[in-house]
Amino acid sequence: MTQFLVTTLCNAAVYALIAVSLNVVYRSSGVLNFGAGHITVVAGIFYVNQLDPGVIGILVTVVAAAATALLGYVTSVAWGQRRGIHHVSLSLALLGYGLVLDFAAGEIWAKEGFSAGPLIGGSVTIGDTTFSRERILVVALAAIFILGTLLFVDRTMAGNAIEATAADSELATLYGVRTDVVAVVTWLLAGAALGLAGVLQASIAAVSLTTALPLVIFGIAAAVVGGLGSISKAAAGAVAVAGVQTAFIQFVSPRYSVSMVFVLLFIVLALRPAGLFANARVAERV
Amino acid sequence: MSRAFESPRPWWQSLIAPVVVLIVGAVVSRDDFWIYLAITAAAAFILTVSFNLIYGYAGIFSLAHVAVYGIGAYTACLVQMNYGVPFLLATLGSMAFCGVASLVLWWPTRHLKDLFLAIATLGFAVTVQEILLKWSVTGGAEGLLGIPLANIAGHDFVANTMQYYWLAAVGAVLAFEISARVTSSGTGRKFIALRDAPVALSAVGVSPGRVRLVAFVIAGALAGLAGTLFAHQNLFIASESFGLDRLIVLILAVLIGGSGTQLGPVVGVIALVFIDEAGVASAGYNTLILGGAIILLLGYGQGGLMGLVERLRGLLRRDTSARPLPVPARAAQFDAPRTDATLRVADVSVDFGGVRALDDVTLEVRSGEVLGLIGPNGAGKTTLVNVVTGHVRPTAGQVSLDGARLDRSRPHEVAQRGVVRTFQTPRLLPDVSVVGNVALGFAGVARAGDLGEIVDSRRAREDTRDALGRAVGLLEALDVHTGLTEPAGSQPYAHQRLTEIARALATRPAFVLLDEPGAGLSDHERDNLAVIIGRLAEAGIGVLLIDHNVSFVAAVSDRIHVLDRGQTLATGEPAEVLERREVVAAYFGGDA
Numbered sequence A: 001m002t003q004f005l006v007t008t009l010c011n012a013a014v015y016a017l018i019a020v021s022l023n024v025v026y027r028s029s030g031v032l033n034f035g036a037g038h039i040t041v042v043a044g045i046f047y048v049n050q051l052d053p054g055v056i057g058i059l060v061t062v063v064a065a066a067a068t069a070l071l072g073y074v075t076s077v078a079w080g081q082r083r084g085i086h087h088v089s090l091s092l093a094l095l096g097y098g099l100v101l102d103f104a105a106g107e108i109w110a111k112e113g114f115s116a117g118p119l120i121g122g123s124v125t126i127g128d129t130t131f132s133r134e135r136i137l138v139v140a141l142a143a144i145f146i147l148g149t150l151l152f153v154d155r156t157m158a159g160n161a162i163e164a165t166a167a168d169s170e171l172a173t174l175y176g177v178r179t180d181v182v183a184v185v186t187w188l189l190a191g192a193a194l195g196l197a198g199v200l201q202a203s204i205a206a207v208s209l210t211t212a213l214p215l216v217i218f219g220i221a222a223a224v225v226g227g228l229g230s231i232s233k234a235a236a237g238a239v240a241v242a243g244v245q246t247a248f249i250q251f252v253s254p255r256y257s258v259s260m261v262f263v264l265l266f267i268v269l270a271l272r273p274a275g276l277f278a279n280a281r282v283a284e285r286v
Numbered sequence B: 001m002s003r004a005f006e007s008p009r010p011w012w013q014s015l016i017a018p019v020v021v022l023i024v025g026a027v028v029s030r031d032d033f034w035i036y037l038a039i040t041a042a043a044a045f046i047l048t049v050s051f052n053l054i055y056g057y058a059g060i061f062s063l064a065h066v067a068v069y070g071i072g073a074y075t076a077c078l079v080q081m082n083y084g085v086p087f088l089l090a091t092l093g094s095m096a097f098c099g100v101a102s103l104v105l106w107w108p109t110r111h112l113k114d115l116f117l118a119i120a121t122l123g124f125a126v127t128v129q130e131i132l133l134k135w136s137v138t139g140g141a142e143g144l145l146g147i148p149l150a151n152i153a154g155h156d157f158v159a160n161t162m163q164y165y166w167l168a169a170v171g172a173v174l175a176f177e178i179s180a181r182v183t184s185s186g187t188g189r190k191f192i193a194l195r196d197a198p199v200a201l202s203a204v205g206v207s208p209g210r211v212r213l214v215a216f217v218i219a220g221a222l223a224g225l226a227g228t229l230f231a232h233q234n235l236f237i238a239s240e241s242f243g244l245d246r247l248i249v250l251i252l253a254v255l256i257g258g259s260g261t262q263l264g265p266v267v268g269v270i271a272l273v274f275i276d277e278a279g280v281a282s283a284g285y286n287t288l289i290l291g292g293a294i295i296l297l298l299g300y301g302q303g304g305l306m307g308l309v310e311r312l313r314g315l316l317r318r319d320t321s322a323r324p325l326p327v328p329a330r331a332a333q334f335d336a337p338r339t340d341a342t343l344r345v346a347d348v349s350v351d352f353g354g355v356r357a358l359d360d361v362t363l364e365v366r367s368g369e370v371l372g373l374i375g376p377n378g379a380g381k382t383t384l385v386n387v388v389t390g391h392v393r394p395t396a397g398q399v400s401l402d403g404a405r406l407d408r409s410r411p412h413e414v415a416q417r418g419v420v421r422t423f424q425t426p427r428l429l430p431d432v433s434v435v436g437n438v439a440l441g442f443a444g445v446a447r448a449g450d451l452g453e454i455v456d457s458r459r460a461r462e463d464t465r466d467a468l469g470r471a472v473g474l475l476e477a478l479d480v481h482t483g484l485t486e487p488a489g490s491q492p493y494a495h496q497r498l499t500e501i502a503r504a505l506a507t508r509p510a511f512v513l514l515d516e517p518g519a520g521l522s523d524h525e526r527d528n529l530a531v532i533i534g535r536l537a538e539a540g541i542g543v544l545l546i547d548h549n550v551s552f553v554a555a556v557s558d559r560i561h562v563l564d565r566g567q568t569l570a571t572g573e574p575a576e577v578l579e580r581r582e583v584v585a586a587y588f589g590g591d592a
Helices: A002-029 A036-050 A055-082 A087-108 A133-155 A157-167 A169-174 A179-204 A209-226 A231-252 A257-271 B011-028 B032-057 B065-083 B087-109 B114-134 B162-184 B186-196 B198-203 B208-234 B244-257 B264-281 B283-299 B304-316 B381-388 B411-416 B434-445 B450-455 B458-477 B493-506 B523-538 B550-556 B574-579 B581-588
Strands: A123-126 A129-132 B150-152 B155-157 B342-352 B355-366 B370-374 B396-401 B419-421 B511-515 B542-546 B559-564 B567-572
Touching: A002 A036, A002 A055, A002 A129, A002 A133, A002 A157, A002 A179, A002 A209, A002 A231, A036 A055, A036 A087, A036 A179, A036 A209, A055 A087, A055 A179, A055 B283, A087 A209, A087 B114, A087 B244, A087 B283, A123 A133, A129 A133, A133 A157, A133 A179, A133 A231, A157 A169, A157 A179, A169 A179, A179 A209, A209 A231, A209 A257, A209 B114, A231 A257, A257 B087, A257 B114, B011 B032, B011 B162, B032 B065, B032 B162, B032 B186, B032 B208, B032 B244, B032 B264, B065 B087, B065 B114, B065 B208, B065 B244, B087 B114, B087 B150, B087 B208, B150 B162, B155 B162, B162 B186, B162 B208, B162 B450, B186 B198, B186 B208, B186 B434, B186 B450, B186 B458, B198 B208, B198 B411, B198 B434, B198 B493, B208 B450, B244 B264, B244 B283, B264 B283, B342 B381, B355 B370, B355 B381, B355 B396, B355 B542, B355 B567, B370 B381, B370 B523, B370 B550, B381 B419, B381 B511, B381 B542, B411 B419, B434 B458, B434 B493, B450 B458, B458 B493, B493 B511, B493 B523, B523 B542, B523 B550, B550 B574, B559 B574, B559 B581, B567 B574, B567 B581, B574 B581
Parallel strands: B370 B542, B370 B559, B419 B511, B511 B542
Antiparallel strands: A123 A129, B150 B155, B342 B355, B342 B396, B559 B567
16 A cells, blocks of 8 residues: 555656646646657656756756747747637647657657666665655655745745736736746746656656657646646646556556546546536636 | 538539549559559548548547547458458448447547547547557557458459559548538538537537537548558558557648648648658658647648638639629528517526626516616626526526526527527627528528438538528628628628628527627617617517617617616616616616
8 A cells, every 4th residue: 555655646746747837838828738748758868868866967957948848838839829829739839849859859869768866865664665765755856846836826926927817818918917928937937847757757767758748648637637727736636647547557457557547537527627626617708 | 711611512523533533543553652652642531531521620629530540440450350341341330430439539528628629539549549559459569460452342452553542542532522512511511610609509509519429420430431441551550550640640731731621631631641751761850840840830830721822812802792692592581480489587596606697687578579688787688698598507596488498408409499699799600601601590490411411412402502592581681782702700890790690590589689789880780780670579589689778779679677786677668767766876876
């Protein structure tokens, strides 16, 4: 049971960071970043190959990922958004950006799996289960980042500007919010989350270009199961997705572990389109 | 852009596809490589046409389309290999199975909006991909080997020969014809409405969910055909042929040609074959090319090549009134089917979260009567209309039509029962002509079934001719004489209003709910509207009229009902109600 919890929480840490990143972008622009998995994986590969594991390495990776996400916004979304191109089209344009990153990473590094050394040594024993202390650190880092994001959005002026733009971008402009600056901050924040997710994924397992798509899909599943539009619900959704997936792998069969998540997603979308943890929907204006 | 269905399709257009296929056959027959390309193109064309139907026309962004195509390929091969089913039967079976698989895809996603639909269908695609890769029956990672040759009545169609080209060509012609017929029939009108203004569909009594279902099933069956032909061309299939890469190439093919156009897939499939071959030549750069193309076409693209052609044609065409009417006008008829009906709202309350938008409101409209509903901003007027038409569920109370409850029905069911509405801002299909927009209103009374419309039966053609003719008649009865064949989005605002009213009348309603029809009209146009509303009442239709212009409402209405902050303030004869102190106070302030 302890083993199950530890595995669930470790996977949830990665999914939650991706889900939070997707959420921040979706709320501010209605666009779903289908390229998030590629940014995550490339950040992980970058971390493993270029730097010593450690605080500096993590910080550099996070900054680089933030810049990569911003570049994605500039090249794939910004123009179309001003021209009123449909948000589904722009979401897929970001997948195109992911493919370009995939190509670049394949050229620079190899198309194989990469694994980072442990962040810290030592192990912990609870009952009769032993696991490395690194796993606790992984969960803690993700939790700190997500809490920090929540505090940032809730308690700072910059965060309020992001909220205001998400609620009504035109009105926010009228009140003097620089929505273009808000977009830049939003994408940097979203990219930073993906950078950390890449580092953690490389630490607990491995990163390779082929895992980009499954990762973004789990992230989307987490965000949708929790309810798109709220950071804390997305994190809760990540725990639900990781729990179902881990349970299925441990207790049923390691095959079809991706499909399981989607059966869950399908059921949630069919029964509660607004997400498991959402309130009753407010009626739309016709 | 969607001109095709605005006139019945001339018979000679059915000859185009066979002639093209014959010419291509004659050109490529000399060279094996060209034959191979032509077959690849024919199979890919069917897939592209099917995706163009579901995405380009109906606007359903199903990322599972390639997965359905894969299901088709595997199904046809597996029933042949494991059960000895003959090729033709296996092909039909696989098309049917893909139609059923599309139902599985449709049901959980039938109420989902664009992005969520994309997510759910992506999930389906990934699941299918994982099953194909890991299930022993589908050959797992090694793929499916030993697929038998296509064989009809003892005759083998050897892969990559001219014989096989003719087989694939028949499929391609079939797909083109089905697509052309579907899009020129009432179903095509419904697809475009589903894409551009789903709320307009339910407003004329058509269930958007059902239209989605038809799109899913047609596109699914065609994808199954494409999959079967693909499998028998290569005689080997593996899960990677049905993965994300293929999906991206397919999206590109539809977008390059221009989605939602009849010729778009032709252009697109040439590009698709080119991308494939270029991909073989430049193996390492495939992801870069695909990624770059996706960013360009989706992030910056506007309508693809056919969109460009349309825009050029629009620039060249100076004389905008020159387009003739597609069919002769038919006499307009909008007499109410019954003249003794009662629409009753009883003790209705609506809460939005903590806000009470309507508080215990009761009112009644009878056939042939105009009831004016007025009140300051935020009084709950539009909410009341939304409750009656099924867009908002009341928290308490009920709505009934001749004693039968209406408030548990979905919007399209309310419209079917003879209660239709217009919207505060007209919900028209901007790219479709004015006549085409009104013709949509006849969708609920078409005599041909879905199948009839798919094959464009004689009855479906008559429906189309009927609908267009009567639409012209209705518009002329409402004094709209110009710009009938022009895109509705380009028309003056007053004409858009009247077009929406004409569409509502096309359903032969017993009650019409007009939500601020006078907003944005000039005095002269509003006078004209007043005359029209009077004629609706004479025809026995009960009218619920919302407007801000009190004198306009007072002049037209038989009775007036005043709402303020969700509550009934007054009700009765116009002259008497407007004298009351509390009504004056609600509008101008002061003590009641």
